[in-house]
Amino acid sequence: MATQRLRPFGLACAGVMALWVLIAYAEAGHAAPATADEIKLPAALLKPNPENIEDLRAIESHVKTIVAKVMPAVVNVKPEAKGPGGGGQGSGVVISEDGYVLTAAHVAPAPDKVFVITFPDGKQVKAKSLGSNGKQDDGMLKIMEEGKYPFCEMGKSSDLQKGQWCIAIGHPGGLKPGRTPPVRVGRINAPPGTWVTTEAVLVGGDSGGPLFDMYGKVIGIHSRIGNPLTANMHVPVDQYKTDWERMVAGERWGNPPGGQKGQPIAPAWLGIQNDPDYTGQGIRIGVVVADSPASKAGLMANDVIMGLNSKRLTDFEELRSEIVRRKAGDEVTLEIRRSRETLQVKVTLDKAPQ
Secondary structure (H helix, E strand, C coil): CCCCCCCHHHHHHHHHHHHHHHHHHHHHCCCCCCCHHHCCCCHHHHCCCCCCHHHHHHHHHHHHHHHHHHHHHEEEEEECCCCCCCCCCEEEEECCCCCEEEEECCCCCCCCCEEEEECCCCCEEEEEEEEEECCCCEEEEEECCCCCCCCCCECCHHHCCCCCEEEEECCCCCCCCCCCCCEEEEEECCCCCCCEEECCCCCCCCCCCEEECCCCCEEEEEEECCCCCCCEEEEEHHHHHHHHHHHHCCCEECCCCCCCCCCCCCCEECCEEECCCCCCCCEEEEEECCCCHHHHCCCCCCCEEEEECCEECCCHHHHHHHHHCCCCCCEEEEEEEECCEEEEEEEECEECCC
């Protein structure tokens, strides 16, 4: 997965819009959401970048409309009881009025397990896990209580284009009472293949949550956090259409990359983001993720990574390649330049947060 660099203006806009959306949804109350036929894209979303404050306001208004439309169907997914095959707490999205829920396979890896589904308004219902495809990380649940539930329409991931705007919603850090599922705005990094990759940053607990296009249609489901943080991975929604009948039948198949059947996808993870503006030798750290292997080993922002296990490194992609081909629990030694000192820092890699 190639390193992606955000345009500085685009990154700033995305961060501002994410904040606007959180406020906007709280203000929206229970207003009736727009239907798909009523939604028209503003011209600002068709430009390479917003050009002025009017463009930003147009995008803000549009995102508010989409969030009001889709938010009621975004749910928290939590096993009713801990145990083998129960998965972990994550997110999901209801995609049918009778209560089918899309999530990640590593959130609900085994069939016939009971989960608690929590809607943004606090309503809780029980759901049963159906089948899952561990290799592609797509899984599904069905709400057990009969009723009519808020739901979102599935889109078509094969039509996505690089640079297209998107919205990610989920429960980073797990369910927090009184908190509406946070919203992040970003763009598609590349045309979809096995995965849809975006710059919409994910956090542990987002897994299984929905990725929307700007019409409010589900185009992907959050799978794992990217390395770097601006290359996050989502299961294309078309994969769910391909696997639908097998999942409804309760089949479980496919081994996660680097894992055994039923285990969560967990590539090795260091937990840093590079400084894209650095032009010197090595890789200068821009961000150290809290509670990551890098943080626990004492790495700091502005440290410059010169090598790994005596191998010289010239760019972040080389470092990323060295990390992802290892497994959680492996120890690596990083050569670090900090001010005028050269340090050898041992880091025990961990599983990437899901």
